[in-house]
Amino acid sequence: MPTMKRVSKDRLVDINDELVKSSVHIDDGCDWTAYLNWQAKANYRLSKGIYEPPPARPKVAAVKIEPKKKARKRGYQVVQKAISAV
Known part of the structure; x- marks a missing residue:
């Protein structure tokens, strides 16, 4: 089932x-700390035969x-400086 979210005013x-x-x-926007510990x-x-239901994951913030982010290409600058130094 598709879940539609508004990205901009008309999209x-x-x-x-x-x-x-x-x-x-x-x-x-949920707090997953208690669930991850569980x-x-x-x-x-x-191994102990204990049944515990999973804890709730309360909503603490709005959905974002x-x-x-794309990774920066750092090696390119170093190579160019080495070439120009020769």
Whole structure:
């Protein structure tokens, strides 16, 4: 099922689309700390036979969609300086 989010005033984007997922970072705004701690103890609970339901992941901020930043190409400048020094 498509989940549409408004990117600008007149533009909607399906955030589950693979192309969108590869070009933007989507922050759901939930606090995952308690869940990640619960998940870290999964093997312990499994070996002891303990059942604990997963903790809630409360919403602490609004959903953010921001573009992924491209890595800077640092080697190019160093190579150019070395070539010009010769």
